[in-house]
Amino acid sequence: MFQLCYASQSTSTAENLLQDLRNILTEARNANTQHQVSGVLCYAEGYFFQCLQGDE
Secondary structure (H helix, E strand, C coil): CEEEEEEEECCCCCCCHHHHHHHHHHHHHHHHHHCCCEEEEEEECCEEEEEEEECC
16 A cells, blocks of 8 residues: 655635635546545645555
């Protein structure tokens, strides 16, 4: 099992943030299922923290 964690800063404007988060969630669910990856994505105060787990 391989694990990758990282943090990044959002570039979304306040007006677009909610829709951007919905788009990320939709894309991640599809890609993670297709690639048999699981993980968690957290967003707070303009930053993302994500951990992914799956076969390398």
